[in-house]
Amino acid sequence: MAGLLTFVSARGGAAAQRDAVADALGLLRHRGPDAERIVATDDVVFGSEDLRVADGHPNATQPIEYPPTGVTAGRYLIVLDGAVYNAAELRAELEEDRRAEFGTGSDAEVVVAAYHHWGPGAVSRLRGMFAFVIWDSSARRAFGARDAFGIKPLFQLPTSQGVYLASEKKALLPFVAERTAVDTVRLQHYLTMQYVPEPATMHPEVRRLGAGESFVYTPGGPLANRRYSQLTFRPTPVTDEAAVVHRIAEALRDSVHAHMQADAPVGAFLSSGIDSTAIVALAAEKDPGLRTYTVGYDAAGPGAQFSEIDVAEQSARALGVPLSATVVTAADFMRALPRIVWHLDDPVADPALVPLFFLAERAARDVTVVLGGDGADELFGGYPIYREPLSLSSVSHLPDSMQRGLRAVSRVIPQGVKGKSFLERGTTPIEERYYGNARIFSDEEKAALLRHYEPDVRHTDVTAPVFKEAGALDDVTTMQYIDLYTWLRGDILVKADRMTMAHSLQLRTPFLDRAVWEVAATLPSELKVPPRSQETKAALRRALAGVVPEPIVHRKKLGFPVPIRPWLRGEMYDWAHGLLDTSGAGDLLDLDVIRGLLRGHRKKEADHSRKIWTVLVFCVWHAVFVTGTMRPGFTDVSPEESRL
Incomplete structure (x- = not known):
């Protein structure tokens, strides 16, 4: 686990950049306060700020050189941010089949050994969250990748001098030529979606390596990114619902237990809903004394109705785990917002990231690793808006000619009159009406707000390619797919990573695991949002009925709301x-x-x-x-x- 910053020179002489890289690397110290190391050669400078969650071996401090011995010793350098939960299995396979040598017990060494023996395809065999960069001094080639869900970030800055890569954008800004330039197209998207859609950033020169992408860079050549993993829903008719429910429970249990692998203390976040409660319940099977953490507001103030502390305390008592609660005030929000935004790198207007910042601050006093429930809604159909296609079906299934007529009727109905919004939404194709969970400013409102409004820039510029990939999926699953490739990556995982790493806390998300995905991807819509009920995440709730206390199974989702x-x-x-x-x-x-x-x-x-x-x-x-x-x-x- 590390905050990484690397420079690969286009034409040699990289060592001259060592001091500048070292200065910028310090901006990532919150991601890894336990050790710092920089390796400089004529071609590259690799820097790392390490957070120790496993293997205290002195040679495990990143960057790691591989192989550890032999005539090719030190051919590779690697820096890895994240955790690989099947590292032990991959290591055993490499030792047995390829007689691979290892000098440490670190995940990073397993990744670089896998790359050495299996090539770029090795990345598809990794189970975990990761962003890494490898330098092959023999081939004079850099290779790196992000995990399929995009849990861990990796930013890229190509320049005429070479390519810079970092865990956070702020470490690249000292090398940006136009540091004060703002990408006005991304600003326009931000005002709609409340985040900057991947892969762009607010700085035009800096981009993010996309989730599920890898890159190759050879000095003097182009920086080439490619997708190695595409997560695709494939709803399948179910003949044995009980078997599917059992598979969900077992996949999640296996994932939670795998995500608890660490030599450092492990805790968990606990809100009022089923997602975090399920993670805590399954983790407590392995660690009955699991420490849990929640956040809320003063019971006597205006935020009392938004506080989840009482409900989280009930859940903790039912599960028999200790709970620490943090109370956040409006003064805390105002005081901390500049620091929070600094950690974000780009603006994210999700108010829930502020209580998450304070929640992580409290948890970091006790533990180094914490489990969270992110991803369950996108995988299992948890957002209430996923019920919209069912509610609109009486209109959306009508012939096109009738829909056009109803659309015309909706235009003459005064704003605010009951039925206008229903007709508008029901006669608007899903590609036009759905662009994720956040809908902040409309095009008309942005035209009034922006000094340089560009009418040709629309939210569909972001979503149209994703809708095309979704293909012929039903509307509910299509909405999930849009959120998987936009909302989850642009908002949920950004705030989760930055707010926890701000306090040197590694957040792990067991729902975002390839084994859990394999089950969730096959669920038909009726097992997510049943047509004759108001339930969401139906199959997940049934899978957890014997794990989570009964009152919590059907509890309405809140998810750290903010007043x-x-x-x-x-x-x-x-x-x-x-x-x-x-x-x-x-x-x-x-x-x-x-x-x-x-x-x-x-x-x-x-x-x-x-x-x-x-x-x-x-x-x-x-x-x-x-x-x-x-x-x-x-x-x-x-x-x-x-x-x-």
Whole structure:
């Protein structure tokens, strides 16, 4: 586990970049505070900030050189961020079939040995979360990859001098020529989706290696990315529902136990829903004393109705595990937001990432590894919006001519009149109406807000290729596929990685495991959102009926909700105005539009909280990364961090 930063020179002389890489590497110290190492050759500089979760062998500090002995000793260098849960099995196979040598017990050494003996195809055999870079000094070639779900990040910066790669974008910014340039197309997408869609970033020169992609770079040649893994749903009719339910339970149990492999202390997050509760219940089978953590708000304040602490405490008691609860206030939000945005690299306007930041801070006092329930909704059909195709079927299944007529009727119905939205959505193709879980600003609203609105830039630019890949899937499964390749990767996994690694805490997600995926991918829609009930994740709930306490199995999902609606009318109102006044983002956004929304929100004319929050997060990002007028607000700031 590491924060990695590498430079592969296009024409030699890489060692001259060692000091610059070392300085930038310090920006990743939160990802690995246990050890730092830099290896420089004429072709490459490999740097790593290590977080020790396994193998304390001194030679296990990354970058690792491989093979450890022999005439080709040290041919390869590798830096790996993540965890490979089948590393022991792969190592045994390599030792038996290829007589491979190992000098450490690290996952990174297994990965590079697998690459040496099996070639680039070895990446498809890895079970886990990972982003890695390998340098082959004999072939003078760099190779790297990200896991299929995109749990671990890898950023790329190609330049005329060579290619830089890093775990977080901030470590690449010292090498970016136009550091203050903002990609206005990505800003437009952000205002719709509340995140910057992969693979782009807000800095035009920097991109992300896509989830399930690998790359090859030979000095002087192009940086070539390719997809090695495509996760494809394949709904299959079920003749034995009990057998399918049993497979889900066993696959998840196996995954949870595999994800608990660590020499460091392991804990788990616990909210009110079935996802995290299932993870805790299965983990407690292996570790009855498993430490769990939750977050909520003051029971006496306006956030009381959003707090999950009481429910999480009930779950913890039912499961017999200890629980530590963290209470977060509006003052905490306002104080921590600059630091949170600094860790994000790009703006993500999901309010839930703020309590997650404080939750991770608390858990990191006790444990180094923590389990979470991310991914269950995308794999098993958990979002309420997945029921929309069923509710619209009375209109969407009508002949095209009738739909056109109803669409015309909807246009003349006044805004706010009951039935207008239903007719609009029911007569709009799914490719047009669905672009993920977040729908912040409409095209009309963005035209008023953006100083440089581009009408040809639409959300379908992001989703159309994904819809094409989804093919002939039913509408429910298509929505899952869109979220898998957009929402999960752009929002859920970004906030999960950055908010936990901000505190040197490794988050593991057992739902996002290839064995669990193999079962989830085959489920037909009726086992996810049954047509004659309001249930979601139906098959998963049945699989966990004997694992999770009965009252929790059918509990409504909350997922660490955030009281920004009442706070922006009260404690946060003046603070929000202050951010708008000082961010310097007025050259990109007409901030008077947001001031108007803020006033209307306070008067309770409408709930504008998500729109306001989306712009506030961008304003903080702009002040931190573009104008430099806002500091992250560290209390334990390093010399490297203090420069941003």
